[in-house]
Amino acid sequence: MSTILVQGYHLLKGEIEIQGSKNAVLPMMAAAVLHKGTTVLEHVPRIQDVFCMMGILESMGCTCALEGHRLTVTASDLRDVRIPEKNGKAMRSSIMLLGALLGRCGEACVHYPGGCSIGSRPIDMHLSALGKLGAVFSEEGDVIHALSGKLRGAHITLPYPSVGATENILLASVAAEGTTILKGAAMEPEVESLCRMLKSMGADIQGEGTGVLRIRGVRELHDTVYDVPGDRIVSGTYMSAVMAAGGEAVFRRSSPGHLEQVVRTMERMGARVRISGGDMEIKAAGRPKAICIETGPYPGFPTDLQSMMLVLLTLGDGEGCLKETVFEGRFATAKELHKMGAEIIIEGKEAHVAGGYSLKGTDVQARDLRGGAALVVAGLAAEGVTRIGDCRHIFRGYEDICGDLGCLGADIRRER
Ligand code: UD1
Numbered sequence: 416m417s418t419i420l421v422q423g424y425h426l427l428k429g430e431i432e433i434q435g436s437k438n439a440v441l442p443m444m445a446a447a448v449l450h451k452g453t454t455v456l457e458h459v460p461r462i463q464d465v466f467c468m469m470g471i472l473e474s475m476g477c478t479c480a481l482e483g484h485r486l487t488v489t490a491s492d493l494r495d496v497r498i499p500e501k502n503g504k505a506m507r508s509s510i511m512l513l514g515a516l517l518g519r520c521g522e523a524c525v526h527y528p529g530g531c532s533i534g535s536r537p538i539d540m541h542l543s544a545l546g547k548l549g550a551v552f553s554e555e556g557d558v559i560h561a562l563s564g565k566l567r568g569a570h571i572t573l574p575y576p577s578v579g580a581t582e583n584i585l586l587a588s589v590a591a592e593g594t595t596i597l598k599g600a601a602m603e604p605e606v607e608s609l610c611r612m613l614k615s616m617g618a619d620i621q622g623e624g625t626g627v628l629r630i631r632g633v634r635e636l637h638d639t640v641y642d643v644p645g646d647r648i649v650s651g652t653y654m655s656a657v658m659a660a661g662g663e664a665v666f667r668r669s670s671p672g673h674l675e676q677v678v679r680t681m682e683r684m685g686a687r688v689r690i691s692g693g694d695m696e697i698k699a700a701g702r703p704k705a706i707c708i709e710t711g712p713y714p715g716f717p718t719d720l721q722s723m724m725l726v727l728l729t730l731g732d733g734e735g736c737l738k739e740t741v742f743e744g745r746f747a748t749a750k751e752l753h754k755m756g757a758e759i760i761i762e763g764k765e766a767h768v769a770g771g772y773s774l775k776g777t778d779v780q781a782r783d784l785r786g787g788a789a790l791v792v793a794g795l796a797a798e799g800v801t802r803i804g805d806c807r808h809i810f811r812g813y814e815d816i817c818g819d820l821g822c823l824g825a826d827i828r829r830e831r
Contacts, residue, residue: 421794518590
C-alpha cells in the first residue's frame with residue numbers, strides 16, 4: 416500500500432504545467448474503438464486509469480502505445496466485445512465502451528462499473544438512452560450483455576445532465592443510421608472536448624458545449640491526432656493547495672476558460688487570480704474567507720473539487736457551508752479531516768464547517784480519488800507530518816502530485 420507523507424507549513428512558490436485531463440482522455444480512448452484505424456492522442460496523463468483503459472483496449476484486440484504523453488491506439492483488429500471483469504470494475508469510465516462497442520460492433524459485454532466510492536452511481540440513464548437507439552440488454556449477475564445490430568438515430572431527453580450518459584450516447588450515435596437529437600445533455604468541458612475529437616475523426620455533431628446535441632451518423636470515421644486539454648480538476652486542486660499553504664504559483668495549460676466558477680469562488684475566499692491565455696497565476700495569504708459553496712453540473716462548481724473546499728473552509732475565518740447536489744455520500748473525507756482537528760457537521764447534502772481551526776498532521780486514509788488529493792492539500796496546511804494511506808486512489812487521476820507540489824516548494828514524498 417503506498418503512502419504520501421506531507422510536512423506542513425511550507426509556503427508554495429513556482430510554476431508548473433498541468434497534466435492532460437483524465438475525464439477527457441478516457442472517453443476519447445473509448446472513441447478510438449469506433450474507428451478501424453489509428454487514433455493519436457497528445458498530452459495524455461500517465462495515470463492509473465489510462466493504464467487500465469489501455470489494458471481493456473488491448474484485451475479486446477486493439478494495440479496501444481504510450482510514448483511519453485503521446486498515445487497511439489489502433490483498433491483495426493478489434494476482435495472481442497467483452498471487457499475483462501478486473502479492469503471493468505476498477506474504473507467507472509469502462510462503461511463508455513458500451514456505447515462505443517455498440518457503435519462499432521452492435522454488441523457489448525460490460526460489468527457494472529467501479530471507480531470511486533462516492534455514493535450510488537447508477538447507469539439507468541445510459542441504458543435507457545442506448546435502448547432508444549436500438550440496443551436491448553440482458554443481465555447476468557453484474558454483467559450486462561447488450562445487442563443492437565445497426566443502431567438508429569432517435570430523439571432522447573435526459574432527465575439530468577449526466578456526463579457519462581451524454582458521452583455514451585455520443586459514442587453510440589455517431590455510428591448510428593440517421594440523426595440523434597439529444598436534449599438535456601451535460602455541458603461539461605470534457606463532453607465538449609469529446610465532441611471536438613469525434614468531429615476531428617469525421618463525425619457530424621452540432622451544438623457541442625450546449626445542452627442540445629444533434630448527431631448525424633456517419634458510415635466511417637478516419638484517423639486523427641488530437642490534443643487532450645489540461646485537467647481543470649488538477650488545476651483546481653493545485654489552486655486549493657496554494658490557498659491552503661499560502662504563496663503564489665503559475666499553472667501552465669490550466670484550462671482557465673473551464674474554471675470560471677472555481678476562480679470566482681477562490682477570489683471570494685480571498686485569492687488573487689490572473690489569467691493570461693492558458694496560464695493562471697494565483698496568490699494567496701492568510702486564512703481563506705468563510706463562504707457557502709454549492710456544487711452542480713457545469714457551469715456550476717465541480718463536485719470533483721468539493722473535498723478540497725472542505726479543507727479550505729476548515730482553515731477559513733468563520734463558519735462556512737458546502738452543499739453537494741451531484742453525489743450523495745461524497746463527504747467521506749470529512750471523517751478523515753476530523754482526525755486532523757476539523758469541525759465539520761454533515762446534515763444530509765450539507766456540510767457545516769466551523770472554520771478558524773488549525774489542522775494537525777496525523778495518519779489518514781484516502782477514501783476516493785479527489786478526497787485523497789484533498790487530504791494532501793490539508794497536509795500542506797497542517798502542523799507536523801500527515802501520512803495519507805491507500806494512495807492508489809490518488810494515482811488513478813494525478814500523474815505526479817508529489818513531484819508537482821514538490822516543485823512548488825512543498826515538503827512531500829511518496830513511500831512505497
Ligand atoms: C460525474 C460528474 C463529473 C465528474 C465525474 C467524476 C457532474 C454532473 N458529473 O460524472 O463532473 O467529473 O463524476 O467524478 O458533476 N445518475 C443517475 N443515473 C445514470 C447516471 C447518473 O441517476 O444513469 C446520477 C448520478 O447518481 C449522479 C448524477 O446523475 O447523482 C451525475 O452523474 P454523472 O454526471 O453521470 O456522473 P459521471 O459521469 O460519473
